[in-house]
Amino acid sequence: MDCLSASNLFKSYKNRLVVNDVSIKVKRGEIVGLLGPNGAGKTTTFYMIVGLVPPDQGNVFLGNQDVTNLPMHLRAQKGISYLPQEPSVFRKLTVEENVVAVMEAMGLPSFEGKKKARALLRELNILHIKNA
Structure with a gap:
């Protein structure tokens, strides 16, 4: 994967x-x-980078390719993903x-993905918690 960068990201809610x-x-x-107190925008920044929420302004790049408007699943195919601290996406x-x-x-067959x-x-x- 090439360098991942985000430039001049802005996001407002209400x-x-x-x-x-x-x-x-x-x-x-x-x-x-990313370090900071609760409410500092760390999670929202990650969400914009992986495509969960669109930025109000700014861009996300993978190498020289602007991926700002790519949906999350296409970013994942390129290797951009987010594993949250709390189980929030695939809880089961x-x-x-x-x-x-x-x-x-990302396009790997199931057997290769498992390996x-x-x-x-x-x-x-963290292999010891693989079934958690």
């Missing part, structure tokens, strides 16, 4: 500005986190099933 001119750049293989699926679902959305999911869970040292 009359409340929740994301104000956020820009971020993530290089391939880099692991990043296990940890492993959630990871496999994203890999299948790669196990490797990823092992690498992250």
